[in-house]
Amino acid sequence: MDQKNQWNQKSSVQEFGIQKSSLSKPVHQQVKPTQQVAPKNEQQGENQLVRRVTKRNIGIKKSIVSNEGTIYETFEPLMKPQTPQDIGFIVKCFQAHFVFSSMNETQLIQLAKSMFYCRLVIGQMIIKQGDGASSFFVLEKGKINVLVDGISRKQLSQGNGFGELALLYNAPRSATCVAMEECFLWGIDRHTFRKSVENVMRSEQEKNRQLLEQVKFFNQLTKDQKDAISGVLILQKFNQNEIIVNEGDQASSFYIIVEGKCGVFNKEDVQIATLNPKDSFGESALKHDNQIRMMTIKAIEKDTKVVALGKDMISQILGDKVQYIIYKNICKWALNRSKLFGKVSAAIQDKLLEGVIYRKYLAGQKIINKGDKVGFLYVPLEGNVLDEQKNVITNNIINEESLFDEFINTKHAQSYHMENEGHVAVIDYDKYRNINGSVEKLLDIEQIHPHNQQSHDQVKKLQLKDLVFLNKLGSGQFGSVYLCKDKNMDTLFALKYVTRAHIQQYGIQKHVQQEKAVLEIMNHQFILKFYRSFKDGENIYFLTEYIAGEELFDAIREIGLLGKYDSQFYTAQMILQMEYLHTVHQIVYRDIKPENVMVDQFGYLKLIDMGTAKTLKNVSPPKTFTIIGTPHYMAPEVISGKGYGYFADLWSVGCCLYEFLCGGLPFGEDQEDPFEIYKEIVKNSIHYPQYITDKTAKTIIEQLMNKIPECRLGGSYSSLKNNQWFSDFDWNKLIKRELQPPLIPKKEKVMNNSQIEDQMKKNILVIDQIQKDTMGQKKVFAQQKDAEWDSVF
Incomplete structure (x- = not known):
């Protein structure tokens, strides 16, 4: 239950077009040896499961780890009005880089218009190895030498793009780039990129939502259903007299006219009606099976634009006809x-x-x-x-x-x-x-009952000086977690602190506020219970329930390869956790992984660490654009920056299910470099070990990890819980905690009553223990201006 480490943000030389394998791997990037665990199921025969022992670190959002407005690269800015040829050139370059692979041409054109123009003289260094990263460049003219540790590794020429990792997060540059001749480039910095993409995506989805609101057919869908559909509408362009649907063809799509006009033609090719912007056609294709087009519809104006919705797509999104x-x-x-x-x-x-x-x-x-x-x-x-x-x-x-x-x-x-x-x-x-x-x-x-009122009132009256130190549970980037107890209560508590020094250094005031705001509204049997917060001159404190158990990360290593029931047991609880966060509180968690889930003393799960959780209440559409999470578990839409919502969490649940059944992760299992992991997630398909023969397991994994986010839920949480893979699973018994857990944490991992009594006799206050443990560390004390953010604690 320790505070999670900040993401170890390592840059990749791959962003300069150099194969990573051609370089020696720095010691700090070497992967620790993995342990081999015998498979639990005999059906795997002699297959050996190799599970990693190193934990996946989190990626803290960019505003925490870098100064957003800082430009690290060196160049001479120039004024140059963009021509259509310039935009075409830039878009073509974009299309060669995976960071932009999920964006359509219209979106890329809008992005290209946000770029600046610059020049380098011969010998000028635009990027220096080890410096921070803030911008991506497209080389329009000239040549650039790429050096690693002073050795030339590659030359870039016209049309090459470089530095795209800077658009995702700030990490030290892994190569130096020097102009070999006079160079002219188009560039875009991370802040402009993120804002441009957000503006384009929000504008596009808002237009799609407005279109759906104006079509009577969609009036009987819920807001969430319309939000999901608006995210998968495909914009199509047609020239004058180009056929959109042909009489006699199988009807499989529905269309709404955005710009231009369409004509409805009979068998004799005589136009019998005109369709204008906001008009729609093809409704019967969505409502009924085996429909045949009764008329031909053509574009009758130049550059007519329509949005299309496929029958198969809407069935995947909504979960039924x-x-x-x-x-x-x-x-x-x-x-x-x-x-x-x-x-x-x-x-x-x-x-x-x-x-x-x-x-x-x-x-x-x-x-x-x-x-x-x-x-x-x-x-x-x-x-x-x-x-x-x-x-x-x-x-x-x-x-x-x-x-x-x-x-x-x-x-x-x-x-x-x-x-x-x-x-x-x-x-x-x-x-x-x-x-x-x-x-x-x-x-x-x-009815959702409040916590026991008597104990709740007692906890509210607790002071930091009332808490006696029992044990240190763990440490992280921003502080540590301690097991403690009040002399007058039987309850054991976990006390996490975050130092004001780190809050100030990383600018995470809102981050810490947000964690507390989420924690205090949680009331679910499979989610960590929060009691209260404290503050003093040096730290902010969170007092929560103590979970006497171990991380799911460790539990699945004890079990080995999980069978179907074990995987159902853990995955079902994750689904219930996400259902509660998404539907009751409109919160997206953003960092689902075994390291963030505890197995309690009874073998059931508790979701912990709400540091990445964010409310999307009153956000329309319900999306956020910050890149945050653990690379291996990140959904493609998080990486692309196109905006993401609740469905991103379901992708991460799918990753966990794959890990339970297969032993490793679906993407980037052998990779430590975030850039390489991102590429695999965006470009690759899921592959399974030979011993995975359960087709229903593959089906639910591929639903949860569908690269079209709106398809992951299958219409509703009720539909997801009724997935065929869960057909033999008793959800009611799970909720009543009547199922046999796959593993009960060993008692020796938990302090017994005798150990607790011995520690209580020492009467070491937890606040004194924290002071002892942080002796010699840099400290920052509360200032008057802190009242602007710490008043909620």
């Missing part, structure tokens, strides 16, 4: 409006809807007959339902009062029928209640 998604949304909205079901959690609502049946009724057909036994929920989806008094019921539960416990054994007092042809959702509430209990009885269980 569009029509069923719309039906389910109507059902959920009806449940939310209900006096009875509107009070329960989304989890109970999802459980109710698992067995929903969508029935088609003809005009005049009875839905409920007078005298029928009460017990089913009926929700009109399409068409009007009438009672005997001709009252219209639309999109609400029919006669929901009959479903309360006191009425449940009665019969319907009147009949209901369809006024016109339509569909009705039918939910067997009787069956649900027999298995799970009535919603009235479940309401108390579903």
Whole structure:
């Protein structure tokens, strides 16, 4: 549970086009020997699992580790208006570098327009080995010599780009670049790059969202569903008279016109209608299977632009056919409006809807007959339902009062029928209640109860001087964690401190504030419990529960190769942790990995260290653009800088699942250089060891690690938890903690009562122990201006 080390940010000579293998590896980059662990399952035969023993370090966001406005490179800036030829030249160069590989041409053009122009004279050094990195360059004219440790390694010429790692983070340059002749270059610094990309991506997605809002078809989708769809719309350009869809073709895409006009043509090629910007066509392709285009549609203006949405893509994103998604949304909205079901959690609502049946009724057909036994929920989806008094019921539960416990054994007092042809959702509430209990009885269980009030009040009154030192749990970049106890309480605590010296040095005031803000709203059985914070002249302190166990990182090394059940057990808890963060608090965690998860004394998981977590509440679209996390577990969209949201966490969960089953990581297992890891994540596909034969395991890994972020969830957390790979897993028993854990941490790893009593007798205050441990270190004391940020502690 120690504070995580700052990411060891090593630059790569690969950014200058030099193969890393051609250089001797510095001692500080050498990988420690790995330990071999015998595979747990006999089915692997003689295969040996080799797991790394070194832990993956975190990447702290760039504003923490560098001065954002600093330019480290040396050049002479010049004024030059960009021509279309200049932009084309720059874009072509961009396309050769993986950092830009996920951006389309329109986005690259906008980025090219943000570049500056500069000149080098013969012999001028633009980049010096060991200096900080802030800019990427495209060489327009001239030659540049690349040297490592004074030895020439490569020459760059017209069209070469170099220094792209600087766009991701500040790290020492691994080579020196010197002009061999007069050179002219286009450049862009990291700050401009990040802001330009953010502006382009936010603007593009906002335009897409506005388009969806103007199309009636999408009115019955939720905000989150529309956000996801807007992220995968593909912009397409058509010349005048170019065919967009052809009569008789299989219908597989839906289109919205952005610019220009389209014509609708019949079999005789006669135009019978005109479609303008914001008009759409191809709706039936999304709603129904095996649809054939009934008309031909052509662009009738030059440079007509449309956005396209493929049927397969929307099914991957929403997790089902569009029509069923719309039906389910109507059902959920009806449940939310209900006096009875509107009070329960989304989890109970999802459980109710698992067995929903969508029935088609003809005009005049009875839905409920007078005298029928009460017990089913009926929700009109399409068409009007009438009672005997001709009252219209639309999109609400029919006669929901009959479903309360006191009425449940009665019969319907009147009949209901369809006024016109339509569909009705039918939910067997009787069956649900027999298995799970009535919603009235479940309401108390579903309520989020505060921590025990008596102990909570006691902890609030605690002072730093009340805490007795028991043991040191770990150390990190910014401070350490101590096990401690109050004399008058049985509870054991973990006390983490962050020094004001480090807060000031790295500018992490907001970072520390954010960690506390996230911790204090957490209330979940699989997430670390936070009690309170303290501050004094030297440090900021976080008092949390003590987890008597070990990191999941260590646990999976004790187990060896995890089988299906073990992997389900741990992955399921990670999914529940992410569901809670994402759906209850709109928080993206950003650093899921085994090092950030503890296995408690009972063998269940606890998510710890909220230092990277960030709220996306009131952010539209819900995305952030900061590169942060641990390279091996980073999603491609985090690396690209195109913006990312909750789905980035699911990629990391997928990495962990792969690690459980396969022993290593899917990308960069043998790499320590972040640049090399990033390239693998962005460019490579997932490969599995030969002994992984479970197709359902591969399917869920590939869903979680889909390079299209919106496809990872599969529509909802309910859908993800119902994935075929989990078909034999009992989620209810997991939540009730009734499953057998794969591993219980050994007792010798935890202080016993006798050891605690002996330490308590010494009566060493934890604050005194911290002073002793930090003796000789540089200290910074609280200043008056600190009140601007430390008042929350």
